[in-house]
Amino acid sequence: DRMLDMGFAPQLNKIMKAIPKERQTLLFSATMPNAIVKLATTYMALPVRLEVAPAGTTAADIEQEIFIIRQESKLSLLERLLQDYRGTVLVFSRTKWGAKKIAGVVNMMGHRAAEIHANRSQSLRREALAGFRSGKYRVLVATDIAARGIDVSNIELVINFDLPDQSEDYVHRIGRTGRAGNKGRAISFATPAQRREIQIIERLIKKNLPISQLPELAPPPASRLQGHRGHVLLGPSPGGNKPQGNRRRRSRGSRFNRGRDGRRG
Structure with a gap:
C-alpha cells in the first residue's frame, strides 16, 4: 500500500x-x-482473501485518549507529557519538516531525541532506530512512511502530535505500543477544527476516543523560543523543574456534543 x-x-x-x-x-x-x-x-486469478483482523482493530491493551488543543500550544503539552511519562516515547508528525522541528525542540527540553523521515539518509535512520531500541534515545520522532517497519518492544507511549492524513494510519501508529502482552498508551493532539478527522477515526476503530482535560501548561513555547538561523530553541521553563500541579484529569464530557447514538454531533 x-x-x-x-x-x-x-x-x-x-x-x-x-x-x-x-x-x-x-x-x-x-x-x-x-x-x-x-x-x-x-x-490475480480468483484470489482468496485472508484477513488477520478486521480493518480498524486496535489492541485491547492500548489506552487511548485525545486532547483538543490549539496548534501553538502543542509543544507545551508535549513538554508536560514527557515530564509525566518516564518511558520511551514515539512521536508522530505529519511532515518531514515537523519531525525535524519537534526532535530539535525535544532535545532542547533536555530529552535525548532522534528523528526518522524521508530527508534522513538510510544510515542515519538505522542509527536513530538502533539508538531508540538500545535506550540511547528516549524519544523518536517519525513520519508515517519512515515509521513502517519499526519493531521496538516496550514503547510506553505513542503521541500523535499531528493527526494522520489517513485514518488507517492511526491504527498503525498506536499499534507500536502495547505489544507482546504489554500495556500501552496512545495520546493524540487535535485542534478544535479537526472535528471531522476525529469522527472518521472513531468510525474506523468503532469506539469513541476519550477527550481529556488539558493539564496546567507552561507558558506557550513561542514566549520561550529564540530564533536562530531558522531553527527553534526551547529555553528552560519558568520555575525550573517545579511540579506543575496534579496529573491531568479525564474530562467527563467532550467539547463535541454527542448524539443519542454516542457519536459526536
Missing part, C-alpha cells in the same frame, strides 16, 4: 507484466484501499 502511495504503481505494473503468467502470487498489505483491490483483481 505504501509503495502505491509513493508513486510506484508504474514500476509494479511493469514487474507484473514481465514475470511468467503461470505463477503463485501472494499479496500482503496492512490496509486494503481501492488501489490495492484494483491491483489484486488485475493480476
